[in-house]
Amino acid sequence: MILLQSKPLETVEDACTRLQTAVELEFSTLPPYLYAKFSILPGANDRSASYLGDIVGQEMIHMCLACNIMNALGGDPKLVTPGTNPPFPPVFPGGLPGDIGPPGGEPIIVGLLCFSEAAAAQGMAIEQPVNPILFAAEGAPADDQTETIAQFYEKLDAFLSTLDPACWQKDRNQIDDSQYFTGQLYPINSYEDAHRAISQIISEGEGSTQSPLDFQNEVSHYYRFKEMFQNQVLTKSPNPPGYQWGPEAFGVDWNAVYPAIDNPTQHDFSQENPAARAAQAACNLAYSRLIDSLQLAVTGHQGQLGAAVRAMFELRKAAMAALTTPLNDGRVAGPSFLYTPTTGASS
Amino acid sequence: MSVLETPRIVFRGNIAWDPIVTNNYFGLYDENSAETVLPHADDTWAQVQAFRAEAIDAVPPDPKKANQRNWDPQGTHRSVFYDLAAPDSASPDSAITDSAVSGVDLGSGTTADDPFVGAPARFSGKLVDLEPYGSYSSQLFFDTMTFGIDGGCRIAAKRRTRVTARYINLGRNPVFYIAGFASIVWQTSFLIEDLIVDAFDSPALQALQSALGQPGVIGLTVRWVNYRTVYYDCPELATDIALRTTTAQALVAKLRLNDAAGNGVWQPNPARSKMVGVIGLWREGEPLHEPGDRALLATSFPTQGPANPPCVATAFARLDGDSLTLDLGSSMPETGLDLTKQNWGPLEVVALDSSKPGGSVSLATIGYDEDTDPGCQAYYARPYYEADSGIVSLKVDGSSFSPDAPLQVSCPTGILLTEAPFRAVPLVPNLYLDETDSAEGIFQIYVNGVPGGGGTEVTVYGLDANDAVVSGPTAVTAGPDGRFAVDLPASPASVVSHVPLIGAGQPAPSGGLNPQVDTYMYVRRLPADAAVAALDPTWDNVYTRVLANWNAMAPCMDNWLDLHDPDQVRASAPAIKYLTDPANLEAFSYMPVTRDMTAGERTLLYKFLDSPSPGAAVNLGSEGPANRPATDRIRISRYMRSP
Numbered sequence: 001m002i003l004l005q006s007k008p009l010e011t012v013e014d015a016c017t018r019l020q021t022a023v024e025l026e027f028s029t030l031p032p033y034l035y036a037k038f039s040i041l042p043g044a045n046d047r048s049a050s051y052l053g054d055i056v057g058q059e060m061i062h063m064c065l066a067c068n069i070m071n072a073l074g075g076d077p078k079l080v081t082p083g084t085n086p087p088f089p090p091v092f093p094g095g096l097p098g099d100i101g102p103p104g105g106e107p108i109i110v111g112l113l114c115f116s117e118a119a120a121a122q123g124m125a126i127e128q129p130v131n132p133i134l135f136a137a138e139g140a141p142a143d144d145q146t147e148t149i150a151q152f153y154e155k156l157d158a159f160l161s162t163l164d165p166a167c168w169q170k171d172r173n174q175i176d177d178s179q180y181f182t183g184q185l186y187p188i189n190s191y192e193d194a195h196r197a198i199s200q201i202i203s204e205g206e207g208s209t210q211s212p213l214d215f216q217n218e219v220s221h222y223y224r225f226k227e228m229f230q231n232q233v234l235t236k237s238p239n240p241p242g243y244q245w246g247p248e249a250f251g252v253d254w255n256a257v258y259p260a261i262d263n264p265t266q267h268d269f270s271q272e273n274p275a276a277r278a279a280q281a282a283c284n285l286a287y288s289r290l291i292d293s294l295q296l297a298v299t300g301h302q303g304q305l306g307a308a309v310r311a312m313f314e315l316r317k318a319a320m321a322a323l324t325t326p327l328n329d330g331r332v333a334g335p336s337f338l339y340t341p342t343t344g345a346s347s
Numbered sequence: 348m349s350v351l352e353t354p355r356i357v358f359r360g361n362i363a364w365d366p367i368v369t370n371n372y373f374g375l376y377d378e379n380s381a382e383t384v385l386p387h388a389d390d391t392w393a394q395v396q397a398f399r400a401e402a403i404d405a406v407p408p409d410p411k412k413a414n415q416r417n418w419d420p421q422g423t424h425r426s427v428f429y430d431l432a433a434p435d436s437a438s439p440d441s442a443i444t445d446s447a448v449s450g451v452d453l454g455s456g457t458t459a460d461d462p463f464v465g466a467p468a469r470f471s472g473k474l475v476d477l478e479p480y481g482s483y484s485s486q487l488f489f490d491t492m493t494f495g496i497d498g499g500c501r502i503a504a505k506r507r508t509r510v511t512a513r514y515i516n517l518g519r520n521p522v523f524y525i526a527g528f529a530s531i532v533w534q535t536s537f538l539i540e541d542l543i544v545d546a547f548d549s550p551a552l553q554a555l556q557s558a559l560g561q562p563g564v565i566g567l568t569v570r571w572v573n574y575r576t577v578y579y580d581c582p583e584l585a586t587d588i589a590l591r592t593t594t595a596q597a598l599v600a601k602l603r604l605n606d607a608a609g610n611g612v613w614q615p616n617p618a619r620s621k622m623v624g625v626i627g628l629w630r631e632g633e634p635l636h637e638p639g640d641r642a643l644l645a646t647s648f649p650t651q652g653p654a655n656p657p658c659v660a661t662a663f664a665r666l667d668g669d670s671l672t673l674d675l676g677s678s679m680p681e682t683g684l685d686l687t688k689q690n691w692g693p694l695e696v697v698a699l700d701s702s703k704p705g706g707s708v709s710l711a712t713i714g715y716d717e718d719t720d721p722g723c724q725a726y727y728a729r730p731y732y733e734a735d736s737g738i739v740s741l742k743v744d745g746s747s748f749s750p751d752a753p754l755q756v757s758c759p760t761g762i763l764l765t766e767a768p769f770r771a772v773p774l775v776p777n778l779y780l781d782e783t784d785s786a787e788g789i790f791q792i793y794v795n796g797v798p799g800g801g802g803t804e805v806t807v808y809g810l811d812a813n814d815a816v817v818s819g820p821t822a823v824t825a826g827p828d829g830r831f832a833v834d835l836p837a838s839p840a841s842v843v844s845h846v847p848l849i850g851a852g853q854p855a856p857s858g859g860l861n862p863q864v865d866t867y868m869y870v871r872r873l874p875a876d877a878a879v880a881a882l883d884p885t886w887d888n889v890y891t892r893v894l895a896n897w898n899a900m901a902p903c904m905d906n907w908l909d910l911h912d913p914d915q916v917r918a919s920a921p922a923i924k925y926l927t928d929p930a931n932l933e934a935f936s937y938m939p940v941t942r943d944m945t946a947g948e949r950t951l952l953y954k955f956l957d958s959p960s961p962g963a964a965v966n967l968g969s970e971g972p973a974n975r976p977a978t979d980r981i982r983i984s985r986y987m988r989s990p
Contacts (some may be wrong), residue, residue, distance in 0.1 A: 011679060047497070179615055180579035182363045186433035193433070200432055217447070217467050234497040236547045248498065303601035306612040313613070313906035 001128040002153045003110060004098045009159045012167055016075030018156050023077050024097035026063035028090045030056060030125060031337035032110050038319045038334050039114040044256030058204050061184045064175050065197040067298040068188040071173035079295040089163045089291055089339040093263050109264045116254055123225035150202045157198045160191050173300040180309060212243060228252055231324050257324045264333040272327055279322035283335035286315035286334055288342045349568045350627030351640055351672040353454040354554040357736040358468045358624045360446025361429050362573055365617040367422040369402045369900055370479045378479055379840045381943040383872050383896040391891040392911060398899040399608035406597040406941035418525065418578055419616045421609060423903045424473040424940045426487055448494055450734060451551035451668045457735040463549040466495035472510060473940050477777040477869050478842045480812045483862045484777055484869045485512035490935045498634035500549045505541040509933055511636035511776045514677055515862040516660035518649035519574050522683045524584040528653030529573035530677045536635035538566040563631045571624025572676040575686060578618045582684055609902055623676055623736035632798040636776045638663045641796035643754055654680050657689050659763040661863045664754055665796060667744040671710060676737035679727050688728050690715045690760040700752035708748040711741040720928025751795055768795050771805055771847035773868035781946050782840050782872045790847055791830035800829040806853035807833050809843045817843055822851060840874040870959065876947025884954035886913045893948045897939045920956040
């Protein structure tokens with residue numbers, strides 16, 4: 001479970017600081033989720049691949065909505081924050097921005113893991129609510145009260161509700177759904193808009209305390225990962241709380257993945273063949289272009305979102321090339337998601 | 348028939364449209380040769396770049412006409428049901444936010460108290476017009492459609508055939524931009540063996556499961572109507588002419604972010620519509636692609652502009668003893684942006700029974716709403732429309748009139764709809780052929796919505812894209828089963844709509860094809876391109892004569908495969924062959940999405956793909972690490988299209 005440090009929340013500047021954390025956190029989930037998705041062999045694990053794609057899309061939406069809230073309050077979202085610890089953009093394996101772990105404990109170390117039980121468990125850990133709903137066929141006690149991503153957002157929401165309406169700057173650097181994420185991205189011009197966005201983010205990540213479904217009656221992220229982990233479909237049940245695990249199998253085949261190494265950032269590519277090195281370089285270049293274009297897009301250059309999406313497709317193509325380019329030992333490596341500033345961000 | 352029976356399930360929501368429309372323009376695409384019209388340049392790649400730039404140049408409205416032009420040069424053709432996380436600014440009081448099941452009718456009227464209500468509706472298709480220059484041959488190619496989620500109440504359906512558009516209503520709403528004034532009836536059907544129905548505690552799904560076991564029931568039909576289409580996400584374009592130019596210029600600026608041809612960015616511009624729909628039984632003999640129910644045809648049509656004058660569009664009906672069901676989903680026009688329905692006063696439904704005094708029997712009255720027309724059995728104002736998808740259930744005295752008596756709907760000022768008892772519906776609505784193919788187009792006569800009409804005489808005309816008669820009149824007579832065939836002999840590349848008119852010696856349709864009145868079958872013939880097939884399979888030939896067409900027309904393909912990169916093309920050979928295989932024509936991922944690759948082009952392309960490779964730089968498909976399981980074409984296909 002991600003546990004964020006509670007910080008003062010008394011001014012608009014405090015809110016923007018928290019929103020920057022939200023932006024970093026939402027963005028930082030993308031590389032591990034994408035790595036798991038990319039590593040699935042073509043045509044295998046269809047259900048998991050589809051759901052991972054949905055989750056990645058929703059995390060992108062969450063990040064953009066957090067940027068919209070921040071922009072509406074006069075802040076300037078940053079997708080590159082040099083010198084922070086942990087670094088942002090993140091380097092994997094590593095901690096997620098803002099996560100401090102439980103009292104006396106350690107934050108979660110998130111890695112770039114191939115599609116596996118460990119990757120599903122990692123997704124659950126990132127998305128876990130305070131009190132996951134217990135369904136038939138499991139009996140572990142609920143966790144005690146701690147601050148999760150949802151609580152982080154709820155506290156933010158509570159503070160935003162106290163702001164003077166004049167704090168909200170209409171149409172400042174907003175990204176809407178006119179081109180991408182139809183229906184799901186919208187401008188934030190008021191507290192009501194921000195509240196809707198925060199409710200959406202919480203709902204899609206964790207569901208509610210009563211239901212595993214989000215506000216659109218789809219299974220929320222935590223339970224999606226748990227379906228993969230347990231290889232059981234969360235199924236409607238006549239017994240409280242209304243769902244149970246199985247009996248239908250989710251259809252996971254943990255072996256139907258590329259023979260990819262985990263955490264390619266820890267691999268010494270300088271000793272690899274030129275094709276493998278070139279494949280990694282192509283991945284990192286596309287990833288870096290994605291970030292640089294996104295940075296422009298969330299600071300008032302809307303057209304740059306089109307460049308960022310194109311970079312996302314380039315990253316996908318580069319990742320597929322990397323995953324079919326053997327390393328010296330016959331295994332392969334997915335993208336390392338290493339950022340270096342590009343000079344080619346569209347302008 | 349079918350969807351007007353009970354049990355039925357209604358849904359509503361939103362659908363987005365993202366088609367490339369560059370091929371809608373004569374100067375940019377030749378429909379008969381199926382070729383992109385590339386401008387002059389030094390080489391093919393330069394031509395492609397110049398074409399892309401021209402396509403972007405064509406985005407802003409003509410300043411003299413303030414009309415729409417090429418509004419989505421980087422579209423993907425994708426059409427999806429989507430949810431609105433925030434209220435729709437175009438209709439702030441809209442009840443329609445999510446795309447979801449909205450009600451069920453088990454025979455006692457539409458209710459929302461079934462556990463299935465609220466289940467998300469999910470659909471992703473690709474919008475392609477068989478006849479790119481027209482508006483009446485739209486199709487949605489897809490693989491699956493689902494209502495509900497895995498593990499919950501759901502209907503999951505695998506495609507049997509594409510979704511087909513018919514009964515285009517060009518007068519639905521008077522104040523929208525581009526084609527936003529129209530509504531369209533979409534329909535497809537699914538065989539029982541391609542369905543999963545998980546009922547759980549849903550009485551509606553339990554009833555549907557039971558009904559699927561009835562004799563003669565072969566599956567489910569899904570029909571929906573889309574309306575109120577907004578472009579550039581800006582409903583104000585309907586009335587603000589200056590805004591049309593500025594929004595288009597803003598899109599052009601995005602498209603040109605990197606260069607004049609739009610390289611290095613992806614800037615789709617999806618339009619979006621409201622929709623209401625229905626799921627019901629598909630019985631043997633019923634058309635899978637368009638309503639076969641009793642057709643109550645429109646009696647007047649807009650002549651001055653969209654919905655000017657406002658007119659009521661064609662509806663469909665089913666009579667079961669004392670139960671009369673009307674599908675007004677596409678029929679009742681709105682007054683404007685807020686989707687208020689035009690008030691025509693109370694609508695009287697009558698049966699034209701000449702054996703009865705006065706020649707007709709009044710069956711029921713449909714009011715506008717309960718305030719203005721209290722005491723009516725049903726209503727057609729917006730809230731009612733959105734609750735029951737425009738499907739009106741009426742109790743009538745079935746013994747008071749002949750069930751064959753034509754139905755009519757009138758308002759205080761006149762007749763709005765009149766039943767055409769005989770209809771000739773093609774078994775295949777839109778057909779792709781090569782110019783060397785000979786085929787038959789089979790039509791089925793329906794009499795009062797039921798297959799029949801043996802011996803009926805029919806006159807058939809063939810019309811081209813400009814509504815000029817290119818074949819006919821051809822006289823045919825339906826066989827004992829009510830079917831007749833239209834010969835489709837080998838002929839040069841063309842697009843022809845074959846229009847059957849009931850009766851011998853009928854004149855050609857005045858004013859051309861009227862989709863509100865006429866049934867029709869579109870046939871598109873592609874050139875054989877034998878000369879192209881005979882070319883040497885060099886990269887230059889393949890790119891110039893084959894791939895450049897779509898490299899120019901569909902910049903979104905850059906997201907998946909660089910058609911100008913011989914290494915990528917060759918490395919993707921298995922996937923390309925699978926995706927361009929005519930056997931996969933119905934598939935969501937078929938390439939080219941516009942279904943206009945000729946046999947000769949395919950032959951040349953395959954010769955290239957099968958030729959010895961000088962060495963591919965990137966392997967995307969058939970080979971991989973030593974311990975990677977063997978892939979098949981399906982896997983590669985999915986790999987190509989998965990985001």
